[in-house]
Amino acid sequence: MSQSSEGTAxxxxxxxxxMVFQLITFFMLVINFKGxxxxxxxxxxVLGSARPLEWKGDYEPLMLNVDNEGRVKxxxxxxxxxxxxxxxxxxxxxxxxASGESSPKELPVPVVLRADKGTRFHxxxxxxxxxxxxxxxQFSLSAMTGTGEGxx
Amino acid sequence: xxxxxxxxxxxxxxxxxxxxxxxxxxxxxAFFILTFRPAPIEGHLSLNMPPPIPQTNVQSTQTxxxxxxxxxxxxxxxxxxxxxxxxxVAQIRLESNVIAAGRLTPATVAGIGRRIAPLFAAGNVLYDxxxxxxxxxxxxxxxxxxxxxxxxxxLPDGKPLGKVSFVEMQR
Numbered sequence: 001m002s003q004s005s006e007g008t009a010x011x012x013x014x015x016x017x018x019m020v021f022q023l024i025t026f027f028m029l030v031i032n033f034k035g036x037x038x039x040x041x042x043x044x045x046v047l048g049s050a051r052p053l054e055w056k057g058d059y060e061p062l063m064l065n066v067d068n069e070g071r072v073k074x075x076x077x078x079x080x081x082x083x084x085x086x087x088x089x090x091x092x093x094x095x096x097x098a099s100g101e102s103s104p105k106e107l108p109v110p111v112v113l114r115a116d117k118g119t120r121f122h123x124x125x126x127x128x129x130x131x132x133x134x135x136x137x138q139f140s141l142s143a144m145t146g147t148g149e150g151x152x
Numbered sequence: 153x154x155x156x157x158x159x160x161x162x163x164x165x166x167x168x169x170x171x172x173x174x175x176x177x178x179x180x181x182a183f184f185i186l187t188f189r190p191a192p193i194e195g196h197l198s199l200n201m202p203p204p205i206p207q208t209n210v211q212s213t214q215t216x217x218x219x220x221x222x223x224x225x226x227x228x229x230x231x232x233x234x235x236x237x238x239x240x241v242a243q244i245r246l247e248s249n250v251i252a253a254g255r256l257t258p259a260t261v262a263g264i265g266r267r268i269a270p271l272f273a274a275g276n277v278l279y280d281x282x283x284x285x286x287x288x289x290x291x292x293x294x295x296x297x298x299x300x301x302x303x304x305x306x307l308p309d310g311k312p313l314g315k316v317s318f319v320e321m322q323r
Contacts, residue, residue, distance in 0.1 A: 013170045020177040027184030032191045040192070045293040047300055050195025112196065117293035120239060121286045124295075125320055132203045140196035143296060 038114065039065035039073045045117040047143035055140075059095065059109045062088050062136065066115040070123030081127055089134035110138035197296070199303055204228075204283055204317040228283040228317065229271060233298065239291035244298070256297050265301045272305045272313065280307075281315035288320050 042065055055061055062085070065073040072081040092107055111131045115124050128139070205228060232245040244252040244264065251267045252260050271279060282302040286295060295318075305313040 013174055017170055017174050017177060020174065020181055024177060024180050024184060027181070027188055030188070030190070031184065032189065035189055035191055038192065038194075040189075044194065045296045047195065047197060047296055049300055049304065050197055052194075053196040053198070106202075110198070114194075115292045117291065117296075118239070119292040120288065121235075121290040121292065121295055121318075122288035122320055124292050125286070125288075125318055128201065128318060129203075132201070137200055137202050138198070139201045140198050141296060141299065142194050142196055145193055145195040 037063045037075055039067070039076065042067060042114055042116045043118065044114060044142055044144045046145075048145065050143040050145050053110075053112065053140050055110060057109060058099075059092060061110045061112045061140065062131070063112045064114065064127060064131075066113065066119055066124060066127055068116040068118040068120075070119065070126065072127060081130055085127075085130045085134050085136075089136065093135075105135065106137045107135040108138075109136070110140050111136045112140045112142060114142040197300060197303060198314070199299070200315045201317055202281075202315070204319045227279055228281045229268070229279040231282060231284045231298070231302070232321065233284060233286045233290060233295075234321070235287035235290040235294070237289065239289055239294065241290065241294050241298075242287075256294055261297050261301050264298070265304065268302065268305055272307060280313075281317060282313065283317045283319060285319045285321045 053061070063074070064081075064085075067073065071078050072084065073079070074084060089107060092109060096102075096104070096108075113124070113127065115127075131139070230247055232243075234242040234244075236242045240255045242253070243250060246264075246267055252264055254260070268282075282305070284295075284298060284302070299316055302316050303312060303314055307313060
């Protein structure tokens with residue numbers, strides 16, 4: 001009697017902790033670190049036949065976001081397309097050389113081009129030409145796969 | 153006395169204080185919830201886009217790929233796309249033939265596909281790529297519809313064409 005009145009009420013926190021850890025595990029598994037490279041403000045065109053990018057190369061694809069005024073954004077920041085693409089290509093060529101691969105004329109890495117659906121052709125083509133001039137020939141043009149409105 | 157104390161120690165269950173761990177777990181959970189952003193459902197149209205080649209004499213394609221020529225000299229099939237001021241398609245020409253006019257609808261796009269497909273069918277292969285000459289004002293959305301129909305063309309060996317180039321149309 002005296003023991004029960006003196007003892008403090010301690011809820012069993014173990015199930016709560018279990019649940020919280022399960023939630024943490026879930027969020028850790030679904031977290032998308034690459035999402036930061038995607039400019040969510042772009043309205044991508046809708047294309048039913050678009051498929052997920054299957055890229056298993058050693059090097060990361062070059063991700064370019066082009067808004068409807070032709071500005072190239074990388075990780076949310078507007079960059080000079082000329083400088084960025086040239087630097088990335090030079091860096092890749094250096095890596096290829098360091099890994100013993102002969103410097104190919106065509107870079108073995110795709111460019112993921114995420115352009116707004118309202119962007120005029122000459123603005124997109126300018127970015128494409130810059131990539132081609134630097135040795136990129138593989139392109140993955142991003143689009144929304146659904147039938148609804150493009151972009152978010 | 154000493155015996156009683158020892159008895160208490162062995163019978164009492166060890167209780168871990170999980171409050172600190174729970175605090176930390178909640179902080180982690182809050183972080184993940186606040187930074188959670190589901191990945192958009194994006195797809196890609198993968199293409200091989202070499203730099204455009206200067207336009208060759210289209211008429212000369214009549215002589216390539218003839219019998220006995222084991223390695224025919226393949227050319228680019230040219231599409232010409234003009235645009236309205238608003239960026240919609242005004243007219244599409246396949247070489248010199250007008251194959252569509254006005255805004256692109258699914259039916260128009262399918263029709264373009266039907267016009268192009270025979271050119272890549274077995275026995276008629278004169279082309280290994282499609283070169284699209286595009287009005288500078290065309291919206292990317294409209295262009296992608298055309299690129300899609302071009303990329304879906306199959307070569308005689310069953311492989312998708314996948315080789316498309318763009319050129320800005322001279323005004």
